[in-house]
Amino acid sequence: MMEALPNTPQASITNPEPDTAGSESRLSALPLKRSRVVVSQSKRGCVTCKTRRVKCDEQKPLCRRCVQAGRLCSGYNHESKLPVALKPALKIGVAADSGTERLTYLAAHVLSLDNNGRPVQEDGVWGRIFLQLSNQVPCVKAAAAAFGAAYESLVDNAIERSPCSVWRYYGSALTKLQSDINNRTAGPESLALASMILACTEILSQHETNAFAHFLGAVQILTESQHGGQWAPRSSTHILSTVKDELVKFDVLIGSYAISQTPAFMYLESNWQGDAPADDVFDDPELAINAAMLCLHRSYRFVEAAAKLRYTYPSWKEHDPIMFKGQLDAVTQCRSVLDELGAVATRLQAQYSSAMSTLRDAKTLAEVYALRTQLTAAIIYMLCVHSPFQTAYDEHQLLFQSIVTDAAASARLRRRAQTSAFKRFSTRPGIVSSLFIVSMKCRDPPLRALATTLLNEQSREGPTDGHIMAAIGARLAAIETTGNVPSREAPLAACNVPEDRRVHGYGVSPPKLNGEGHRVVEVEFSRPKVPLVKGWGNVDYTDLGNWTFWSETIDI
Structure with missing residues (x-):
């Protein structure tokens, strides 16, 4: 059961009725002339209300007048202080009246806000659209709370030791999302965004397969919407288009890690x-x-x-x-x-x-x-x-x-730009997966070693962990160069690593704790049973039976 939003007093969003007492006598004493109705505006109202020349209730981080009207609130570009509503998220573990509220605000701060409480990508999905839908739509709010719980556990290094709290919020969000999909009680943009947030939650736990399943779910939702599916709420064309473009970029994040792409029969084309x-x-x-x-x-x-x-x-x-x-x-x-x-x-x-x-x-x-x-x-x-x-x-x-x-x-x-105590979570590609490609596919020893060293200095980027990738890269190099001892005259070069010693692929499980409390990963390596240089033309390498797979436990 999702917790209800607390009741908070709101400023009226309708014009007050004029005082009509004695209006006839006053009007008869005034000369008749055309009068101009002036709408009182708030000097510190949101950008949308000021543009529309209507009174703003100045609710933070989103104006409730815009939210209730289904408009995209453009926020307060003059605001320099952090919204009061976000303060419970600024310290991990701070008690609040509602756990869901606190975790939702934490998710908002990590995914979309800078140190001053302003959207880091104002016009993108993770800016005002995320802030508005997570405040307005229950399934998005529940997914945001699940992300907040996973992020909090990650910061506390408790996601492997104590996952119950995380998966309680995750299960609640999943149930709510499934109900809204079945009952069509939320628009496709909200359902797709909730699916993307749950994919981010799985990425935090390094369950890339589950993350990709949520990604595909979001694509299916937008596919049906694109092909004329009927939805209860009326969807905003602008928000729907922005969510679709973000899915294309999200595909890049997952694709850069696994080169596993959206099936061709699914609709996912950019604008x-x-x-x-x-x-x-x-x-x-x-x-x-x-x-x-x-x-x-x-x-x-x-x-x-x-x-x-x-x-x-x-x-x-x-x-x-x-x-x-x-x-x-x-x-x-x-x-x-x-x-x-x-x-x-x-x-x-x-x-x-x-x-x-x-x-x-x-x-x-x-x-x-x-x-x-x-x-x-x-x-x-x-x-x-x-x-x-x-x-x-x-x-x-x-x-x-x-x-x-x-x-x-x-x-x-x-490193120079890092000023926030919060670890930012971005759905944009970084440098970890690219450095790992060098560590895995470049067999020149000095360059490979340099890439592995740089990898080990990086932290998390979406589904990739620099420390894990560095450990795998170092092990790959050790496997491929074992037995290839360079002479004094000719140092080991890429061409000195023969084809039959090269690892072709790998698979990695989510990290876990071993008996001593250290993080480890199980990595499965693969290479052809009969090397390509010997078996080509006689061996069917599309058959997995003609490949050798072996697993190793690697310390992080």
Whole structure:
């Protein structure tokens, strides 16, 4: 049973009735002339009410007049202090009248608010839309409380030891969401957002499979809405479109980790149409970031489609000209966006070095560098996807070097910009997954070791944990280089790691505590039973029976 919102006094949102006593005598004494009705406005009202020239009740963080009318409250851009309603969330574990209220506010602070209580992505899903729907729609509020509980447990390092509280809120949110889906008592934008928040809750616990299931649920909801499904509330076209675009970006976050993409039969296309973004898109850093993420989305979808042919031919370049052209087009588009991001980074770097630099400039520049690592990693995957041989990656050492350089720049900027005691949770891609690609696929020892060291200095980014990835990368390197002792004249290089010693894939379980209270993960590695260089043409490598799988427990 969800806890009810506390009753709070509200300012009237209707114009008061005029005093009519003695009105006839007063009117007869006045000359007749056209009068202008003036609406009294609040000087500190929300942006939406001030724009509409109506009185605002000044409720924080969202004006109730906008909420009750179904409008998107644009917040208080002049407000500098943290809203009073958010203060219970500022200290983990502070008692409040309602656990659900406190955890919902905690989720709002982590997902959408900066240190001053203002939305960090004002016009995006995790800005005012999240704040409004989590305040207005019960299933979104319940999902936000579940996220808040998971985040609080993560900060207290109690998510493995004491998960009962987390899953009580999670179960309640899941029940409420399922009921609203069955009864159509909430709009598709609210149901999709609640599903995304529950996916974020699973990501906090590193259950990526469950997170992806919630992601697919959100896609299915929007698919039905797009195809004319009937919903009880009337959905806002703007909010629905914004939620859909956020799902595309969310696909990038999950895809960058597992390269597992939305099934082709499901509707998930961005509002960005055409082969390439317009040139002026890259004049604005935020638009440039969005364009890069959408380019990544399309790149990962190509990789997922092309990977199905990996063990059909030694190289499908000569056998599938259509796929080969698709590869060239995808790589060309990625390189173009990568170059444009380089120009954006140069402009931002000059701005960041000036006396007028702001904290926001540093964060934006860090994100541009992070996206460059993601795009470079996508290019490597697309260039190698036609070949099943791991030695194909040895041709792209300069690209691996570029990932490490951009990742180091992004990490340095993020350290300087870190001012909040709260660990931010972002649905945008960072540098961890890109560095892990270097750690896993680049067999040049110095570069691989540097990427692993950088990984170990990072914390959580969405579904990826830098410490876990660093431990797996170090173990991968040890497995592949065992028995390959370099001579004094010829140090070990990538080409010295033979194909039959290279690990092709891995799978990792959620972390758990061992008997000594240390965090560990079970990692399953794989390689062909008969090396490709010996068995190609005689062994069916699409059959899992022709692969060797083994598990190892790795300390974090």
